[in-house]
Amino acid sequence: MLGLVAAFFTTTANIPQAIKVIKTSSTKSISALTYAMLFIGMALWVAYGIIRNDIPIILANSIAGVLCGIILVMKLLPNKKEHI
């Protein structure tokens, strides 16, 4: 049970951050390297889960990976309001 609750928090934690960057287009304070490392790490966890046929690891890291991917793309988009 404790692991499930922990996984829920760490899997869904980036939802507010993804919503914030989409709504505000503000990514100035965000580290692209952090989100690139998170994205790579989560992709590796998905691969690990597939090899071990571990559905929770695949599911949690796919969700969190997509969220980090959205934030990373928003960070890397060139012409955002912030730069005008």
Add this chain to the structure above:
Amino acid sequence: MLGLVAAFFTTTANIPQAIKVIKTSSTKSISALTYAMLFIGMALWVAYGIIRNDIPIILANSIAGVLCGIILVMKLLPNKKEHI
């Protein structure tokens, strides 16, 4: 091996973000709710690791938890340059 590499990325990913917020004091784009959820989630993973006597889970989530804690504190600090 794959799990170790994945753990390395997701554990150390927040180092660049922690350095960036400490150097720039800029946290405007960062979601406090995201880092609060990450901090809680990682604390729960540490508790989970202690109960199961799983050193890698304890170690990885303690490191990542401290990093998220630093970023959260910087975000919640009131009088930063950004507001002047």
